[in-house]
Amino acid sequence: MPTLSKRFSIKARDYLRAGEVSIEVQGILKKIGFDAELIRRVSICAYEAEMNVVMHGGDGTLHLFVDTSAIALVVKDSGPGIENIELAMKEGYSTASEEAREMGFGAGMGLPNIKRNSDSLKIDSEKGKGALLAISFDRKVG
Amino acid sequence: MELAEIKEALKANLIVGEDKLGMKIEAGAGGDLMSDLLRRPMNGVVVLSGLNNLQVIRTAIIAGVAALVLVRGKEPDPGMVSEARTHGLPVLSTPFTMFTACGRLFRQGLRGLDQKLSD
Numbered sequence: 075m076p077t078l079s080k081r082f083s084i085k086a087r088d089y090l091r092a093g094e095v096s097i098e099v100q101g102i103l104k105k106i107g108f109d110a111e112l113i114r115r116v117s118i119c120a121y122e123a124e125m126n127v128v129m130h131g132g133d134g135t136l137h138l139f140v141d142t143s144a145i146a147l148v149v150k151d152s153g154p155g156i157e158n159i160e161l162a163m164k165e166g167y168s169t170a171s172e173e174a175r176e177m178g179f180g181a182g183m184g185l186p187n188i189k190r191n192s193d194s195l196k197i198d199s200e201k202g203k204g205a206l207l208a209i210s211f212d213r214k215v216g
Numbered sequence: 217m218e219l220a221e222i223k224e225a226l227k228a229n230l231i232v233g234e235d236k237l238g239m240k241i242e243a244g245a246g247g248d249l250m251s252d253l254l255r256r257p258m259n260g261v262v263v264l265s266g267l268n269n270l271q272v273i274r275t276a277i278i279a280g281v282a283a284l285v286l287v288r289g290k291e292p293d294p295g296m297v298s299e300a301r302t303h304g305l306p307v308l309s310t311p312f313t314m315f316t317a318c319g320r321l322f323r324q325g326l327r328g329l330d331q332k333l334s335d
Contacts, residue, residue, distance in 0.1 A: 089271070090270065092271065092274075093270075093271065093274035093275075093278065094274075096274075096278055097274060097277060097278065097303070100277070100278065110259065110280070111257055111259075113280075114257035114258075114259065114278075114279060114280040115257060117278045117279075117280075118254045118256075118257070118278055118279060120278075121254065121274070121275070121278045122251065122254060125250075177250075177267075177269060177271050178248055178249055178250040178265075178267045178269070178271055178272060178275070179249075179250050179251065179271070181249040181250070181251045181252065182251075183249070183251030183252065183254070183255070184251060187251055187254050187255055190255065190256070191256065191257075
């Protein structure tokens, strides 16, 4: 039974609001009183995943779970899906639009950054079927 | 190095963060690619960027950046200022280009994240 479970919606192509969900997640984790480094890692992953939905997805959701042993983020979208997950995990590989690049995104680092900053990343996606990311973080004691 | 020294070295205009001039800055980073700034947590790091939009502010808040400097005289719009203020992120604007601004801070003894990791 999670001690906290909260779902947020993310709108595709809404660059003005992009990042608000992740900042809200950061605020929730701060209020609970997690270690600052852990909060930064979770926030970075939430933000990269949120930006992926904004840039590539149809609309999507980010679900935050907190229990006694872990923090998890489950991010789902109804976008075009990831055609080649192995390629998408390579730094520098990007299918982002010009619009996203002008905003400083689309450098092909989103998924690699999520992997680097999390303890576990599972991706479930097929072309045309959206994407599901399950990201988790071990809670450290002290 | 304190934020006040960075402000001076960059002849910068402080837009948000009057109360944070005494903050200790441990390292510097520069970039216009948001994901470069999201490689790892950035606590104690001043970030220099030529990107002047709301996303650079949000990226800095998310990564835990200590302070943000906009280069080449860029001035943030009211939405950026309000977001930075809400989250306590100091924002400065320097007339120098990215290269010159980084060089001036390096000359003052500030080092990049590579040094922070290996020194």
